[in-house]
Structure formats: structure tokens, C-alpha cells
Amino acid sequence: MNSVFHNGFQMVDGKEVSVYETFNLENSSIFLYHVLTPDGTVVKTYREYGKEEWEVIWKSNKSECDVYGTCGEFGILNSGNSPICSCLRGYEPKYVEEWSRGH
Known part of the structure; x- marks a missing residue:
């Protein structure tokens, strides 16, 4: 995968070691959290500063x-x-x- 920016995200190919993702947020009052579940689903959640609930905003597997x-x-x-x-x-x-x- 080529390294491209999309909403502050950048994929970095560590060649022999790993591939990882970095990102920068303009709004520091939002926390993003990505989880890879055992069934292979990537779940993207976020939480606003001061709030307790995480909200799912995207899932890779719909069904x-x-x-x-x-x-x-x-x-x-x-x-x-x-x-x-x-x-x-x-x-x-x-x-x-x-x-x-x-x-």
C-alpha cells in the first residue's frame, strides 16, 4: 500500500518489520480507537473529551x-x-x- 494522507492518516511500510498507521487530529478533544477483533473486523470508535461512552463510527465487516x-x-x-x-x-x-x- 502506498503511503497516502486521508483525514490525517498515513500508512507506513516498515518493510521487513511491520506496517503501521499514524494520524494527526486537528481537534485534540476527540480520542480515536481502532480495534482488530478476533474475527478480523476492524472497528473504529471515538470518544469526546469529558464523555464516558465510546461510539462506533465504522466497521470493516458489515455482516x-x-x-x-x-x-x-x-x-x-x-x-x-x-x-x-x-x-x-x-x-x-x-x-x-x-x-x-x-x-
């Missing part, structure tokens, strides 16, 4: 369909179906009981 591997190998995900996962034609769940529970 289960955005999470990689939700339906497992050879699974098809269709959010319009219930359940949302099904097998490719010619395949069957390896663990039928677990599949039936939706895990």
Missing part, C-alpha cells in the same frame, strides 16, 4: 458474509437463505451435527 471462511471449505454463503451456508453440489458436511448447529 457475517464479510468474514472470511464463515461457511468453511467448499461452503457457499448466501445471506438471503436460512441457514446462510450450504454445500457445493456433490459435497456434504463432514460433521452433520455441528453443521446443523451453525458452527
Whole structure:
């Protein structure tokens, strides 16, 4: 990813070590907090100085369909179906009981 500025953000490629993000805020009374959840969702929250509540202002994953591997190998995900996962034609769940529970 190229280093570009967007609303004060800059991505920095540390080459062999890491990639990290820096940012500058013009309004120092706002705190930003980014979290990478175990399912791979990036959640951006903010809080105004003097307030206790953090507000979610952006999430990278909008639904289960955005999470990689939700339906497992050879699974098809269709959010319009219930359940949302099904097998490719010619395949069957390896663990039928677990599949039936939706895990």
C-alpha cells in the first residue's frame, strides 16, 4: 500500500518489520480507537473529551458474509437463505451435527 494522507492518516511500510498507521487530529478533544477483533473486523470508535461512552463510527465487516471462511471449505454463503451456508453440489458436511448447529 502506498503511503497516502486521508483525514490525517498515513500508512507506513516498515518493510521487513511491520506496517503501521499514524494520524494527526486537528481537534485534540476527540480520542480515536481502532480495534482488530478476533474475527478480523476492524472497528473504529471515538470518544469526546469529558464523555464516558465510546461510539462506533465504522466497521470493516458489515455482516457475517464479510468474514472470511464463515461457511468453511467448499461452503457457499448466501445471506438471503436460512441457514446462510450450504454445500457445493456433490459435497456434504463432514460433521452433520455441528453443521446443523451453525458452527
